[in-house]
Amino acid sequence: MKPLMCLQDVFDEYGHFFPLNVVLGKSLKNILPNSLPYNSEKIDLGTVSVDSLKSHLDKLNISYLLTEKGDVIDKNNLSNWIQNTNDDLEVIEFENIISLHRILEIEQQKKIDVILNRKGNLKIIMTGIDELKDLDINNTEHYKRINIEPSLEDEDYEVFGSVISKDNLKSEDFLVTFGLYDLNGFSAMIKSSRNKDIDITECYILWMIIGNPSKLSIFSPSNREFQVDYIKKSILLQSNNSYYPIKTSYKLPEGCTISVNAYCSTANYEPLNIRIKLVGWSEDCIYFQIFETNLGNTLIISDDSDQLTSIEITICVLYSNYENLKIDNKKVEYSLDLIGCILTENTKVIPFSKFFPLIS
Template sequence: NVKDYEGYNHILVKYKKYEILLNTDYVKPTKEFEQVIEEALNSMRSLKALQDIFNEYGHLFPQRIVLGKCLKNVVPNPSSSNAFSIATNDVNEIINLLNNLNISSLLTPKGKIIEKKDLHNWIQNTDNHLEIIEFDNNIPLYKILKVEQREKIDDILRDNSSVIMTGITDLKDLNNNNVEHYKRINLNSSLESDDYEVFGSIISENNSKLEEFYVNFALFDFNGFYAIIKKSKETNIDVANCNIFWMIIGKPSKLSVFSPINRRNIIVKYCKIPITLKPKQLNYHGLNLEVPLS
């Protein structure tokens, strides 16, 4: 192959000896590889754990590998562009081409000089020192895993909004005599962004949703957020005997946290709808959603 790039000829001579075709139906990952993948999938920071694994094991799996030897050289090309490829097993033809390009020697990948006159000997000795000179038809390495692990990785790699984590926090430290309550909720695993939303409800001790209270969430940071709780109607229920159920919605790639128990094949969509507030009205019904609920 001869390719011109920015005034230089890039010469590549390949001697292809064997071609290996790998069918993934017959390729099985090692138990060790499956185990480290499973540990990463069960981690709160699964995306980071998977990146570390693929940095160690590799990101791609080639389904076609060519063994042989190759030589190369880069020389100035003051004339017009020369770009061509010749497939030949005739060493004399290769030597004639090198003569036309005024090239006296080539280099191995390790920098050893092979003189043009020694090409015959170089080819004859290739069987003793075969190297990978081509690989293509690449697929992501995790595609050789079993279906269950592949699907879990696909869920993590999708850049969609997901339920990042959920939790239930007690409200024992709140004073029922207050009209408005602020409850700080700290996360066990810090996030790497504050670009997320939180939704939730006030629930009873037996996990029933309480309509007597409503809650908003604000002041998001990497380590948690605040719940702002108010009564929506007069009630004898003591807020200190209640709990708050919350869930964080965001993109795993931004937050770098994704709880294993929340990874399901669920598409999360949320929207913000402006409404006109009316005096003495706390409940608003009949809102038209852009996304139909099912």
């Protein structure tokens, strides 16, 4: 779960870089004053005799040279020193330097590139599923604390998820939002219907954390291949329209998964009566129906502009060729449509007038 720390241990032991070519030889040096009466020139020592080299040293007023180890070589003893170089060669220069992991097989390189995440892309950090059997079936508002292991090293992350039934179906009888993030976990705020046929204690909450692995120092191996995009917008709910288009800065392909979390600053992390439903999409826009509800699909948005609700909506876009999400704390897999809505050809739309202006 902490691959960056493991990689750092390897780099600390073997270094970060590897030279493809190593130049061996011997070297001598001396420290010259800043100003010299003699004009500098490049000398090819391969074609210069020892006597000629001495004459150049005389022009520079150099009587001795130093080896890499600090030994003093008198200019009159250069001939003997050169004759003995073949017995004790040194590394003169490293050429064609590459990152250490580039010496591995291609597939291993790709896996390490994902872990290094040099562009700072968001990733699926961790996933889980937790029972809700400790909740009170007589309540309609619930708080579920989710503790995670190992702990994160930063609170800059987002959580998305849903309530699913014992039959592994996404339940529309519950509204769930996530908040109160800290290093050791987060809370799920759940609003349930008054439908007595639905027992919340027999349900589960499915969740995933997204963030920057470098900041959080945690990166589960389960879903590393997923590409993740993230959008955060503030929306003022309107009484005369419940449809809201949100523009993306990239093209949306068919098959990606959209998950949503919402937060209302005036609700103080209480369970929300707000349902967010994806009703369509185009190449650069996602269309939502957002309305306050009593879980009976009855709109209760006030006509009073002073009482209109403002919400923060966060959207996670998952791109993958996989159909399932691997769950870390249970070692099982669940279909992506249980944690979000999958964009299909049937839900692709052409923008129409009932939508409010684009939120970008």
